[in-house]
Amino acid sequence: MNSSENEPLPQLMLSTTSPTNISNNLSDIVVTNNTDFIPLSERPETYFVPILFFVIFVVGTLGNGTLVWxxxxxxxxxxxxxxxxxxxxxxxxxxxxxxxxxxxxIYIVDHWPWGEMMCRISETAKDISVGVSIFTLTALSGDRFFAIVDPLKKFHTSGGGRKATRITLCIALSIWALAILCATPAAMGSHIKDIFDPDTNINFSVCYPFPEDWLDGDYAKTMVMAKFLVLYVIPLTIIAIFYMNMANHLIISTRNVPGEAQGTQRQIKARKKVAITVLIFVLAFAICFLPFHMYLLFFYFYPNFNEVYNAFWNYFRIVSFCLFYLHSCSNPVALYWVSGAFRKHFNR
Incomplete structure (x- = not known):
């Protein structure tokens, strides 16, 4: 028996009114006789999840598209x-x-209808997006730290300059390259997984990113922990260090700035405003992705998952899934409220 015997289905899980008993056989996930299968038409997520995703699509496309424009x-x-x-x-x-x-x-048809190629593209795009987001936020936090702690260097001035532009573009491109590298396992391993429930005689197909035979069955656990550390814990720890040192420097420098140095005070205020904007982005990322990582860690590493999985965990999974995608439209909304320049251009 493989160690990754209990596998979460990130884009589909059977909805039940009682705890779900997932078979230990990797290729046979079933709902046992002590669990009632709920038809699609009777599940609340069948209605509110597609509506929420439509709102995410419209707001995210409009907000991010306008920001790029x-x-x-x-x-x-x-x-x-x-x-x-x-x-x-x-x-x-x-x-x-x-x-x-x-x-x-998938909340409407209860299976993945788009084929394996779209499955690979979807999973790869998710991993690239998450990687670019957290690595860019780390770079932004570092930029704000040096802009406040060492503002005399031209690279960190708000206007930039040719050297600053070249360095920033190189960092941004490197971030994309690193994110694509992190998404390579999803591009190679994502596949359509068929699941048959003999009690209801129903076939399910899901887009699943973890091949069961990789790393002797330990691949899923390895990837879940690796993503949690590389795409969440480590970057957020670095960001926290940047912001704690930044806050300490601002407290000290504010006390030491002479009252007549109004220009310096204005510069400090402007840089603090940008730093607060970046902090809002970081908090949005941390909040939106924490439940998703918590669910995957619980699913894969809790020894008696089958016995404790209940309605709470089912809806916790759905909420974490929605928050994961909700993050894709959060940055333009936050920027609209904290940035007067962006708000002015957006309104036009």
């Missing part, structure tokens, strides 16, 4: 922080266009 059209918006924000918007558009419309449908 504003950056390309208005030269004054092309500075170091906004270059990173543009990269975030492109990553969000990627997952919105290539994943959101397709994954929403």
């Amino acid at each position: 504003i950056f390309m059209k208005h030269r004054t918006m092309r500075n170091v922080p906004n270059t990173y924000i543009l990269s975030l918007a492109i990553a969000d558009l990627l997952v919105i266009v290539s994943s959101v419309p397709f994954t929403a449908v």
